[in-house]
Amino acid sequence: MVSFFSKGNAQGDAKKNSKLVTESSTDIPVEKASEQGNVIHNPWRDLRQFTDARIGLGRAGISLPTAEMLAFQLSHAQARDAVSFPLNTDELCQKLSTIEILKPLSPVIHLQSQANDRTTYLQRPDLGRKLDESARQSLVNFMDKRDISSKAQYDLAIVVVDGLSSLAVQSNALPFMTHLFELLEEDKHSWNIAPMTVVKEGRVAVGDDIGELLNAQAVIVLIGERPGLSSPDSLGLYLTWSPKTGLNDASRNCISNIRPAGLPYTEAAQRALYLLTEAHKLKLSGVNLKDRTQDDVIEHQQSTKNFLISD
Amino acid sequence: MGQYRYTLGTQTYQFSSLAELMAKASPQRSGDRLAGVIASSAQERAVAQMTLAEVPLKTFLNEVLVPYESDEVTRLIIDEHDLLAFSYISHLTVGDFRNWLLSDYATPAILSVVQKGITPEMAAAVCKIMRNQDLILVAKKCHVTSAFRNTIGLPGHLSTRLQPNHPTDDINGIAACMLDGLLYGNGDAVIGINPATDNVAQAIKLMRLMDDVIQKYEIPTQSCVLTHVTNTIECIEAGAPVDLVFQSIGGTEATNSSFGFNLNTLAEAQDAALSLNRGTVGNNVMYFETGQGSSLSANAHHGLDQQTCEARAYAVARKFNPLLVNTVVGFIGPEYLYDGKEITRAGLEDHFCGKLLGVPMGCDVCYTNHAEADQNDMDDLLTLLGVAGCSFVMGIPGSDDIMLNYQTTSFHDALYVRRVLGSRPAPEFEKWLTKMKIMEDASNTILSDTLPPAFAQSLKALQGGL
Numbered sequence: 001m002v003s004f005f006s007k008g009n010a011q012g013d014a015k016k017n018s019k020l021v022t023e024s025s026t027d028i029p030v031e032k033a034s035e036q037g038n039v040i041h042n043p044w045r046d047l048r049q050f051t052d053a054r055i056g057l058g059r060a061g062i063s064l065p066t067a068e069m070l071a072f073q074l075s076h077a078q079a080r081d082a083v084s085f086p087l088n089t090d091e092l093c094q095k096l097s098t099i100e101i102l103k104p105l106s107p108v109i110h111l112q113s114q115a116n117d118r119t120t121y122l123q124r125p126d127l128g129r130k131l132d133e134s135a136r137q138s139l140v141n142f143m144d145k146r147d148i149s150s151k152a153q154y155d156l157a158i159v160v161v162d163g164l165s166s167l168a169v170q171s172n173a174l175p176f177m178t179h180l181f182e183l184l185e186e187d188k189h190s191w192n193i194a195p196m197t198v199v200k201e202g203r204v205a206v207g208d209d210i211g212e213l214l215n216a217q218a219v220i221v222l223i224g225e226r227p228g229l230s231s232p233d234s235l236g237l238y239l240t241w242s243p244k245t246g247l248n249d250a251s252r253n254c255i256s257n258i259r260p261a262g263l264p265y266t267e268a269a270q271r272a273l274y275l276l277t278e279a280h281k282l283k284l285s286g287v288n289l290k291d292r293t294q295d296d297v298i299e300h301q302q303s304t305k306n307f308l309i310s311d
Numbered sequence: 312m313g314q315y316r317y318t319l320g321t322q323t324y325q326f327s328s329l330a331e332l333m334a335k336a337s338p339q340r341s342g343d344r345l346a347g348v349i350a351s352s353a354q355e356r357a358v359a360q361m362t363l364a365e366v367p368l369k370t371f372l373n374e375v376l377v378p379y380e381s382d383e384v385t386r387l388i389i390d391e392h393d394l395l396a397f398s399y400i401s402h403l404t405v406g407d408f409r410n411w412l413l414s415d416y417a418t419p420a421i422l423s424v425v426q427k428g429i430t431p432e433m434a435a436a437v438c439k440i441m442r443n444q445d446l447i448l449v450a451k452k453c454h455v456t457s458a459f460r461n462t463i464g465l466p467g468h469l470s471t472r473l474q475p476n477h478p479t480d481d482i483n484g485i486a487a488c489m490l491d492g493l494l495y496g497n498g499d500a501v502i503g504i505n506p507a508t509d510n511v512a513q514a515i516k517l518m519r520l521m522d523d524v525i526q527k528y529e530i531p532t533q534s535c536v537l538t539h540v541t542n543t544i545e546c547i548e549a550g551a552p553v554d555l556v557f558q559s560i561g562g563t564e565a566t567n568s569s570f571g572f573n574l575n576t577l578a579e580a581q582d583a584a585l586s587l588n589r590g591t592v593g594n595n596v597m598y599f600e601t602g603q604g605s606s607l608s609a610n611a612h613h614g615l616d617q618q619t620c621e622a623r624a625y626a627v628a629r630k631f632n633p634l635l636v637n638t639v640v641g642f643i644g645p646e647y648l649y650d651g652k653e654i655t656r657a658g659l660e661d662h663f664c665g666k667l668l669g670v671p672m673g674c675d676v677c678y679t680n681h682a683e684a685d686q687n688d689m690d691d692l693l694t695l696l697g698v699a700g701c702s703f704v705m706g707i708p709g710s711d712d713i714m715l716n717y718q719t720t721s722f723h724d725a726l727y728v729r730r731v732l733g734s735r736p737a738p739e740f741e742k743w744l745t746k747m748k749i750m751e752d753a754s755n756t757i758l759s760d761t762l763p764p765a766f767a768q769s770l771k772a773l774q775g776g777l
Contacts, residue, residue: 042491044490044491044762044770050486051484052713053476053487053709054710059758063723063726063727064721068709072711075711076685082680122645123649164680228717230711231716234716306485307486307769308489308527309527310773
């Protein structure tokens with residue numbers, strides 16, 4: 001498959017084969033349907049050093065070359081699978097039980113939203129935001145059965161939700177939490193953390209119900225984000241202080257694109273701890289809690305110099 | 312409020328308001344189901360369409376769907392309605408209006424005269440009883456042109472927005488996509504960036520980047536950073552090279568409030584952009600984006616169906632003489648438009664309503680990965696819109712927007728439509744493509760096989776060369 005791709009060689013010579021054959025032409029060029037498959041390669045493909053965008057794809061006539069067309073189909077197939085495959089909660093819990101630092105999260109509580117299948121879930125975000133009755137009841141039962149000795153209010157509840165990409169949750173939720181818990185353990189504040197909940201067919205706001213029922217001061221929702229063609233495994237994090245049913249996105253802070261090829265776990269965990277600490281200090285989250293960890297990024301790069309206007 | 316009735320055999324159907332009738336007459340889509348305004352059966356929908364066909368157009372002037380007192384979009388629609396233009400069609404019902412639009416009396420010249428007499432609700436209503444081929448046929452007769460550094464929307468032409476987005480706004484990454492697009496003959500509608508970091512300083516930086524490139528290569532096109540209208544006003548005050556002012560707009564005042572602006576804000580921005588006097592062949596300085604479902608997602612739909620809300624957004628657009636308006640049809644997700652069929656229908660509806668109301672309508676032919684849609688659905692809609700005379704579509708490398716995480720039409724796709732339908736880029740831009748040796752034969756959409764000299768030089772300047 002790689003052999004179809006141009007490497008954009010040092011001479012910068014676009015191939016000069018394959019002139020258009022018009023219908024009226026009786027003098028059909030006999031240039032063989034060449035070994036290149038009549039693909040015109042783009043010498044500027046090397047500019048991919050600057051971007052993951054699909055530039056310099058080349059062309060067959062004016063259309064996508066076969067290899068590029070099929071590569072795209074593969075990416076789309078991966079993204080579709082990320083949306084449609086159910087979250088394997090057994091595997092997730094099994095792995096969780098092997099990670100020492102995540103022990104406080106067990107035993108995991110399994111929950112379901114009011115959207116009871118994928119088709120409903122995709123068309124009815126309102127149902128994905130609400131817990132179904134049996135899920136609600138199991139949280140109520142859990143709280144009733146807690147030991148008297150451990151009845152201090154939880155500082156934090158962690159809610160893992162399949163969202164729009166089970167792949168994101170399956171691959172990234174545990175590694176991220178491991179990094180976060182390492183930071184929490186070193187933190188001067190001693191965090192009292194609720195058992196983890198896992199929600200199927202859920203949206204972000206389902207964390208509000210859960211946080212309220214667990215009487216947690218703050219809730220972190222880890223959810224599979226809408227999968228991109230080049231990022232089927234993006235995990236999102238939403239922090240809500242004082243969660244209760246009916247809040248909207250203005251009450252939340254978000255960290256997006258957590259995955260090895262996006263925002264690395266270490267950085268995401270640092271930002272999450274920053275937000276948690278600030279929320280704890282200010283007793284709020286959302287638009288009034290600004291994430292200032294990024295402020296200097298724009299300031300130190302004001303030049304618009306680029307290769308197109310280099311001279 | 313009037314009652315609408317229809318008797319079919321022994322059964323009488325009742326619709327308690329015009330809003331309910333409109334909603335139930337809408338072809339099926341998930342957003343109307345989510346809003347709880349959808350017809351309860353296929354038969355009820357068909358009956359609603361028959362009932363709607365009997366409603367006189369005059370009714371839409373007397374029975375407003377969103378209260379006049381509390382909604383400035385309704386006030387705009389009613390206060391600026393042109394009764395003289397309306398007089399051509401004032402005697403018609405919705406059903407007769409469809410016949411009239413399809414008839415040979417409704418020529419491009421007549422349609423442009425009648426345009427100001429048509430309200431968005433009239434357009435939405437007739438749209439609901441038109442088949443896809445009707446939407447295509449009539450839209451093709453509605454000629455809407457606009458201009459800034461080139462002319463958009465001439466019959467037989469299809470322009471593209473070059474959308475060089477990058478997830479961290481990397482300057483060379485954006486420049487690389489611009490080069491790719493230009494060398495594939497794209498970018499005559501606008502070179503427009505959705506910034507990853509949305510603030511005034513970043514917007515100015517991106518505007519300078521695009522302006523430098525447009526000036527250096529003398530490209531007859533315009534640039535736009537798709538930031539909030541109030542940011543763009545600040546950019547203008549700071550002396551930034553603003554060509555077009557962008558804003559997402561909706562069809563109710565409450566939608567627009569949720570977007571953080573009102574009609575006065577748009578007027579202020581338009582004045583500011585006009586004062587820069589940067590256009591060479593025209594003065595259309597606004598760029599709007601819309602999309603079915605935006606009002607519902609802001610809980611600002613007043614019980615209306617999403618297609619009617621969308622049509623009302625075009626009243627907002629036409630007030631400000633935009634260069635470009637596009638419906639981002641499949642971006643919002645499957646809870647509003649579930650699959651390829653619903654996206655296709657909505658794209659054709661929006662294009663038709665926009666053109667009928669005199670708006671320079673383009674379409675972001677697109678889908679997300681959680682919608683039941685794929686590239687074949689996009690090929691279909693793109694082809695249909697090309698036939699319908701759509702003013703412009705998007706162009707991005709390989710259909711993959713790595714910043715916004717959705718798929719839209721590619722640079723290659725635009726060339727495909729130009730080849731199969733013989734449509735051309737904006738004339739000023741086409742001349743430039745030929746002059747720069749990007750196109751070997753622009754009239755047949757044949758690209759040059761060799762790297763155009765002006766760009767070969769820039770690539771050589773890169774460290775290590777290419």
